[in-house]
Each structure stands twice: as C-alpha cells, then as structure tokens.
Amino acid sequence: MRFATWNLVVTWWYEILLTRIGLSRVAERTRAARMQRVAQRFHGLAVDLGGLMIKVGQYMSSRLDVLPPQITEELAGLQDEVPPVPFEYIRELAEAELGVSLDRAFAHVEETPVAAASLGQAHRARLGSMDASDTGLSNVIIKVQRPGIDAIVDVDLAALRKVGGWLSRLRAVNRRVDLPALIEEFARTSREEINYLHEAANAERFAEEFEGDDRVSVPAIAWERTSRRVLTLEDVTAIKISDLPGLRAAGIDPADVAHDFAEVMYDQLFGNGFFHADPHPGNVFVTPTPDAPGERSWKLTFIDFGMMGELPNSTRGGLRQLLIAAATRDGKGLVQAGRDLGVLLPSADTVELERVLKELFARFGGMGFAELRDVDPNDFREFAVQFNDVVRTLPIQLPGHFLLVGRAMSLTSGVCSTLNPAYNLWDSVEPYAARLLREEGSNVVKDLGKEALDVAAVTWGLPKKIDGLVTKIDEGRLAITMPQLERRMERLENSARQVMSGLLFAALLFTGATLRHDDPFLGNLLMIVSVLPLMHALFSGRRRR
Structure with missing residues (x-):
C-alpha cells in the first residue's frame, strides 16, 4: 500500500500537475526512466513479499494493451x-x-x-x-x-x-x-x-x-x-525441454522437439480450446521412449496444470472472423470481430481504427502465410512498432482468456527459439490458419444468403426514408450536429486557457523569486499573486467537465 501510494503521488506530480502548469516536456522527458524505476522497485517488492505479488508482476508483464513497455519488459523476467x-x-x-x-x-x-x-x-x-x-x-x-x-x-x-x-x-x-x-x-x-x-x-x-x-x-x-x-x-x-546438451546426449534433435512442441500447443489453442497457459521450460520435459513402436523415441511431458485456459465457442468464432478479416484486409470486419471478442471498449473511435488497421495490414496485402517468411525483418519491426502504437492509444482491452492465450503463445515462441534459433513459427501457424479458413468456407453460402436478405430489406425501405429526408429539408427541420467535434473544440479552448494560466504562473513565480533579493516586498507579492493563475490552471478544466 505504501509502495502504491508513493508512486501514485509521484505520477500525479509529473503527469498531471506539471502538465497543467505548462511543463509537460519535463514529464515527457523523464517518463521512460521513471516507468523503468517503478518496475524495478516493484520487481524487488514482489520478490521480498512473495505471495501473490510475483504473480501480479507476471500478470502485468503480459498487459501490453495497458502498460508501457518500460514496465512490461522489466517484469517479463520475474521468476516464481x-x-x-x-x-x-x-x-x-x-x-x-x-x-x-x-x-x-x-x-x-x-x-x-x-x-x-x-x-x-x-x-x-x-x-x-x-x-x-x-x-x-x-x-x-x-x-x-x-x-x-x-x-x-x-x-x-x-x-x-x-x-x-x-x-x-x-x-x-x-x-x-x-x-x-x-x-x-x-x-x-x-x-x-x-x-x-x-x-x-x-x-x-x-x-x-x-x-x-x-x-x-x-x-x-x-x-x-x-x-x-x-x-x-x-x-x-526427465530432460528439461530447454536442456540442449541433454537432448543431444539422448540422441534427440532439438529442432524436432521445437516443431512438435509448437504443433502440440497450437492443437490446444485451435483444436479443443483447453490449453496449458504456463508452458515455460520448467513445466515441460522431453521423455525418451526407446522401446516405443514406430519412429518416435520421445514424448513431451507436461506438468503443473494450475494455470489453464479455455476458449469458449463464441471466442473461437470471433477468432475465425478476425483471421478471415485480416486475410482479406477488411478493416470494418476487423473492428466487428474486435467488438465480438470484447477487445474494443465502447468508447472506441471505430472510423479511425478501421483506417489505421487498413494501413497496418495493407503492406502485407496479397501475401499468403508462407510468403510472410520472406518479408524483410525491418518491415516486420516497423509494423510491430506501428501496431504497438495503435494498441496503446486506442481504447483496446484484451479479455482475461486472451491474456492466457498471449502468454501461452509467447512462451511457446521463446521455447522454440531456444531449441532452434532458425525455427519459424509460421511453419506451425500456416496449417492451422488454413484449416480454420477451410472450416469457415463451409458457411460462406449461408453468410451470403443472410447478406442478400439484409440488402433486400434495406432496399425495400430506402424510398420511404429518402422521401422523409426530402420532406424535412423542404420544411427546414433538418439539423446536422457534430457533438464530438464541438466537445473537442471546447476541450482545445479550455486547454489553451490552462496553458496561458500556467505560463503566467511560471512568469510571476520566477520574476518574484528573482526580484526578492533586491525588493523583498514586490518579490513576495508577485510570488503570492502567482497562486491565482496556478489555481485556474489546475481546476478550470475539472469544473468545465
């Protein structure tokens, strides 16, 4: 509680107070270092306290949709x-x-x-x-x-x-x-x-x-x-899955283990939907089975089933929509799939979101999953940065079971990269994505029929709606309002007044401090008067809201 109280006060000072008095550049310049220090202190606190605090740190490290990278990266290595x-x-x-x-x-x-x-x-x-x-x-x-x-x-x-x-x-x-x-x-x-x-x-x-x-x-x-x-x-x-010398000593190729491990994890995620959400190297063994019939001489042995995830049927349907919309570069479809999955909060500006998503996916348009392997890594890096910016600036929130999916996929990628640095997860993603698309294809006729009925219904009622619109125009009763634009203009004007008040406060305060040595009365008077614009800068915006 003391840790949270102190860091909330520090955050309030930099992110709210300094911003309202016109010193936002100070907050922006120190933000990355401050966030990293907070994460480092919480890392130490979690290790000292034990209990759930280590789990809290691990949980926060997966909240890429909410927390800045300085925090998630620092907490990613927190071990239980x-x-x-x-x-x-x-x-x-x-x-x-x-x-x-x-x-x-x-x-x-x-x-x-x-x-x-x-x-x-x-x-x-x-x-x-x-x-x-x-x-x-x-x-x-x-x-x-x-x-x-x-x-x-x-x-x-x-x-x-x-x-x-x-x-x-x-x-x-x-x-x-x-x-x-x-x-x-x-x-x-x-x-x-x-x-x-x-x-x-x-x-x-x-x-x-x-x-x-x-x-x-x-x-x-x-x-x-x-x-x-x-x-x-x-x-x-048995042999820890990340023990490369132990695997080679047992005659097991780590590259084969990486391939099968990824396949097994995707079988869980895209198959029955019940999956191991914590497949880190300590929870997966490679067990030699030299007497087993057939070519396979080892198995993957999973342990620790305390953290499991399960995807409901509705979520799996939403994931199919998301995948197909991404493959067809349908920004509107992506937004709708996001709503169905509960990823988009009600305050989402869907028009802007559709535009941004189209821009992000446009650079990979027309490419199959296999072709993505040949894309310049710098393009992937630039895409990741842009997509990260979208996630952090728009009202997006990942549901709880999505966090477990992300954790499982992240750990899977890390284990496979340890086993085989040249391994490409697209080799495992491709067959599952193709299978989902084939399964969805069976519903295409049904979807087209429903779409045709919707279009027919809209067309049937269109003449009546047009007639009503023309009548309103003739009678002068048509009013067009843009409340969102009006609110933004009001906030902009209010912010401008707050900035001016902040500048006036700073000018009076610094001038008073400078004159105080030569003329104590005038210097103190200016410093006292500077409180008035400070109060206006701090509270005028709150009153208007």
Missing part, C-alpha cells in the same frame, strides 16, 4: 522462485490435510524440495507397497501449499482491490481499462491455482484430450494422497 519453507512446517500441514502421518502415508519423503515457489513447494517421495499396487505408481512428487498461503492471498487481494479502486477513479485509467474486473479475473485464477483438487482435475482432463496421441504424456494423479492443499502425482522428471 522463493526461499523454501522449513520441512517441519510442510510436514505439519501435509499430515493435517491427509489425516495421517507422512511416515504412514509414504514409504519415504525427501526433505529437500525439488522446487519452491510463492504458493507452494514440491518434494520427491515414494508410495508404500499397498498404495503403489492400488495406483500403479511408486515414485511420486508431493506438492504442498505454503502454510498460511490462504490468509496471505486474502491480504494481497484486499490490497490489490484497494489500489485498483484508487486507480479506477482516474479518467486516464478508467477510459482504457476496467481495472476492478481485471483484478477479479486475477483473483479467480489465483484461487484456482491454490486449489490442488482443481489442478488435479485439469491434469486428468488434459490427459483425456491427448489420449492416444504418442507425442504427449501427462503424470497420473494419486487421488488417495491428494487434497485441496496437497497434491500427489507421478514423478515424471
């Missing part, structure tokens, strides 16, 4: 690694949850954790002979929540809601993002992540989605030793 909890506390919580001592529940438990994160930590263990025969498992991993994490999450969420309430009162924030809704989305996913029963159910559903697929394996769950705060699952530790 914290000092481990002493084993005696882990033992106490696990025994209370399972209702039996660890010595009876397991044949052996390693006290040194395999991994320690902000919400829980994992230990290797071995099931007893009876449990092993019942479950078919022997070596397992026990994930145990950090003691008191429920209370910590409650406190962290309360603090986030309070700070979010402050920020949502700022016009510059609430016109760009529904902050309370985002915090509630974050709260929901966080509470799901600390419910290990939910994670276990996700793991089994993920396994069902890839049943019979020799590319993917999923650890089995030992339900007899699982509860809301303790998760026992098969130990599937």
Whole structure:
C-alpha cells in the first residue's frame, strides 16, 4: 500500500500537475526512466513479499494493451522462485490435510524440495507397497501449499482491490481499462491455482484430450494422497525441454522437439480450446521412449496444470472472423470481430481504427502465410512498432482468456527459439490458419444468403426514408450536429486557457523569486499573486467537465 501510494503521488506530480502548469516536456522527458524505476522497485517488492505479488508482476508483464513497455519488459523476467519453507512446517500441514502421518502415508519423503515457489513447494517421495499396487505408481512428487498461503492471498487481494479502486477513479485509467474486473479475473485464477483438487482435475482432463496421441504424456494423479492443499502425482522428471546438451546426449534433435512442441500447443489453442497457459521450460520435459513402436523415441511431458485456459465457442468464432478479416484486409470486419471478442471498449473511435488497421495490414496485402517468411525483418519491426502504437492509444482491452492465450503463445515462441534459433513459427501457424479458413468456407453460402436478405430489406425501405429526408429539408427541420467535434473544440479552448494560466504562473513565480533579493516586498507579492493563475490552471478544466 505504501509502495502504491508513493508512486501514485509521484505520477500525479509529473503527469498531471506539471502538465497543467505548462511543463509537460519535463514529464515527457523523464517518463521512460521513471516507468523503468517503478518496475524495478516493484520487481524487488514482489520478490521480498512473495505471495501473490510475483504473480501480479507476471500478470502485468503480459498487459501490453495497458502498460508501457518500460514496465512490461522489466517484469517479463520475474521468476516464481522463493526461499523454501522449513520441512517441519510442510510436514505439519501435509499430515493435517491427509489425516495421517507422512511416515504412514509414504514409504519415504525427501526433505529437500525439488522446487519452491510463492504458493507452494514440491518434494520427491515414494508410495508404500499397498498404495503403489492400488495406483500403479511408486515414485511420486508431493506438492504442498505454503502454510498460511490462504490468509496471505486474502491480504494481497484486499490490497490489490484497494489500489485498483484508487486507480479506477482516474479518467486516464478508467477510459482504457476496467481495472476492478481485471483484478477479479486475477483473483479467480489465483484461487484456482491454490486449489490442488482443481489442478488435479485439469491434469486428468488434459490427459483425456491427448489420449492416444504418442507425442504427449501427462503424470497420473494419486487421488488417495491428494487434497485441496496437497497434491500427489507421478514423478515424471526427465530432460528439461530447454536442456540442449541433454537432448543431444539422448540422441534427440532439438529442432524436432521445437516443431512438435509448437504443433502440440497450437492443437490446444485451435483444436479443443483447453490449453496449458504456463508452458515455460520448467513445466515441460522431453521423455525418451526407446522401446516405443514406430519412429518416435520421445514424448513431451507436461506438468503443473494450475494455470489453464479455455476458449469458449463464441471466442473461437470471433477468432475465425478476425483471421478471415485480416486475410482479406477488411478493416470494418476487423473492428466487428474486435467488438465480438470484447477487445474494443465502447468508447472506441471505430472510423479511425478501421483506417489505421487498413494501413497496418495493407503492406502485407496479397501475401499468403508462407510468403510472410520472406518479408524483410525491418518491415516486420516497423509494423510491430506501428501496431504497438495503435494498441496503446486506442481504447483496446484484451479479455482475461486472451491474456492466457498471449502468454501461452509467447512462451511457446521463446521455447522454440531456444531449441532452434532458425525455427519459424509460421511453419506451425500456416496449417492451422488454413484449416480454420477451410472450416469457415463451409458457411460462406449461408453468410451470403443472410447478406442478400439484409440488402433486400434495406432496399425495400430506402424510398420511404429518402422521401422523409426530402420532406424535412423542404420544411427546414433538418439539423446536422457534430457533438464530438464541438466537445473537442471546447476541450482545445479550455486547454489553451490552462496553458496561458500556467505560463503566467511560471512568469510571476520566477520574476518574484528573482526580484526578492533586491525588493523583498514586490518579490513576495508577485510570488503570492502567482497562486491565482496556478489555481485556474489546475481546476478550470475539472469544473468545465
């Protein structure tokens, strides 16, 4: 709370006060460095506090639609690694949850954790002979929540809601993002992540989605030793997907792994819509299977199913519209798809947005997905900069599940680039995009028929509307108003008056400070009088609004 209060005050000073008194150049000149310092301080704060703050930093690093790049880039490397909890506390919580001592529940438990994160930590263990025969498992991993994490999450969420309430009162924030809704989305996913029963159910559903697929394996769950705060699952530790020397030593080509990993991730995103939203290198193993029939001698093994995403049918339909509109360079179609997906806020100026989107996509017009691989990288870079500017200046907000899609795709790209620096994700994107277009093609006749009916309805009523319009013109009752232009002119005039007041304030203040040494009375008088134009500069705009 202290961190948020101080940085809000500093931001108010630079972005509001200095701007209103005509010193906006000072704010603009220092903005990038200030944003970077804020992100660096929050990085340290998150590591010190643990709890949900690390998750908050990771979440903010994906908010490219809201936050400046100085913040998202600094927080992108925030890792969920914290000092481990002493084993005696882990033992106490696990025994209370399972209702039996660890010595009876397991044949052996390693006290040194395999991994320690902000919400829980994992230990290797071995099931007893009876449990092993019942479950078919022997070596397992026990994930145990950090003691008191429920209370910590409650406190962290309360603090986030309070700070979010402050920020949502700022016009510059609430016109760009529904902050309370985002915090509630974050709260929901966080509470799901600390419910290990939910994670276990996700793991089994993920396994069902890839049943019979020799590319993917999923650890089995030992339900007899699982509860809301303790998760026992098969130990599937193998070669870390980013361990290039380990892959080569096992005779596995990293380039083949990159290709299959990208395909599996796109199968999730464009296939059933249920996808792993946190596929970083620590959550994916490459498991050698030398005895497996066929040419394939390894599998991709996914773990940690606490953060999963699911795309509803309506979203998948919107994505199809978005893809087809982009392929046909239909700016209006892109805008409509954005509205259907909930990406565009109600305040969006769609005319300007259509124009900008057409300009952005026009340079790649007529190119197939495969042809994009041959485009000059500088063109891609320029396109990315322009598109980034659009996202940051227009009222665009990505829905919560879109953030998970973006995170999954970003991590997929990073892993594939690590495995094979020459790998091009278009090789995997192309077949899925082509398939979506083929599927959409089956609805073309239906869409054309509906369009024809709409045109016929408009044509039927057109003569009556024209007749009514001509009557209004003859009677002098036709009024044309442009409220948006009038509001902009009013704001422009008000801003000009504020700038003049700010300049007058600065002139009186500096003149008074200069004369004060030679004529204290006149100098002090000018400095006191300078308060009047300052008050006008600060509050005249607010009163008019």
